[in-house]
Amino acid sequence: MKKQRILFIGAGRMxxxxxxxxxxxxxxxxxAVVMSNNGDIERLQRVETTYGVQTTQNWRQEVDNSDVIILAMPPEAHPSVLKELSTHLNQQFVVTLAAGIGPSYLESHLPQDTPVAWIMPNTAAMIGQSMSLYTLGTSATKEHKEVLQMILKGIGEAHECSEKEVHELTAVTGSAPAFLYYFAESLIDATTAYGVDEKTAKDLVIQMMYGSVQMLHETKDPASLREQVTTPGGATAEGLKVMKEQDFSLIIKQAIEATNRKAMGGS
Ligand SMILES: NC(=O)c1ccc[n+]([C@@H]2O[C@H](COP(=O)([O-])OP(=O)(O)OC[C@H]3O[C@@H](n4cnc5c(N)ncnc54)[C@H](OP(=O)(O)O)[C@@H]3O)[C@@H](O)[C@H]2O)c1
Structure with missing residues (x-):
C-alpha cells in the first residue's frame, strides 16, 4: 500500500x-494527516500540537493532494459539504463517520464511481477500544479496503457488514454502551440505598463491571460465566429470578428495536 495522505473535514471528538x-x-x-473544521482555530492548534498533524482552515485546497477524505462532521453538514466536495474530487477515497450516512447516500451525492465507505465507531474509539462497523461502496476496491482497515486499526476492533447491517447493528455497537452505563447507574443507586456514599458505590460497581468485562473478553462465554456465579437455589439465583420474571431480555430487545425504529426515521 502506498503511503496515504489523509484529509479530515471535521476535527471534533471522533x-x-x-x-x-x-x-x-x-x-x-x-x-500526512491534515485536519480541518468549520472555523474553531484553537481546536486546530491543539490537535496540531498534540498529535503532530497538519491543519488547514480551507480543506478545499487539500482535496487534490489527498488520497483519503474522512468526513467527521455532523450528518446534517453532509449535504452541503458533499456538494462542494464533488466539484474538487478526482477519485479520492471518501469515508464518512456520520450516523445514518451510508455508502448509497454518499454515492448518490458524489461523482459517479467515487470509491466510498462508511465507518460507525463508538465512543470507546477515544481510548482505542471501539467496536466499529464498516461497509464499502460499490466502487471501492481491495486496496481501498486495506486502507480502511489501516485507518480502523488505531481505534479498536472492526467488523465488515452490509450497509443494511450497519444500520441495524449500530443499535448494539453504538447505542448499547448507553444501556450498559444505565445499568451501572441503576446498580450504583441500588448500592447507595444501603447507606454507602456515592463515591464508594461507584468504586464498587465500576470495578465489578471492569473485572466482569475482562472475564467476558477472555472466555467469550457469558452464559457459563453467569452459571459460575449462580449456585442453583442460592442467593444470586434469586436475584436472577426477578430479572427473568421482569423479562430483562425482552426489555433489552425492545430497547434495541426502539433505537433502530428511531434511527430509521420512525418515532
Ligand atoms: N462521538 C461519537 O461517539 C460518535 C460515534 C459514531 C459516529 N459519530 C459521528 O462522527 C461525526 C462527528 O462527531 P463528533 O462527536 O466528533 O462531533 P463534534 O465533536 O461535534 O465535531 C464536529 C466537527 O465537525 C466540524 N464541522 C461541523 N460542520 C462543518 C462543516 N460544514 N464543514 C466542516 N466542518 C464542520 C466541527 O467544526 P467546528 O468545531 O469548527 O464547528 C467539528 O470539528 C458525526 O457525524 C457523528 O455522527 C460520532
Missing part, C-alpha cells in the same frame, strides 16, 4: 480519536 489512532498505530502507512 476525528481526534481516529487521528490519534492513525499517528500511533499506522504511522508507517501515512504520508
Amino acid at each position: 476525528a481526534e480519536a481516529v487521528a490519534a489512532g492513525l499517528v500511533t498505530s499506522s504511522a508507517d502507512s501515512i504520508e
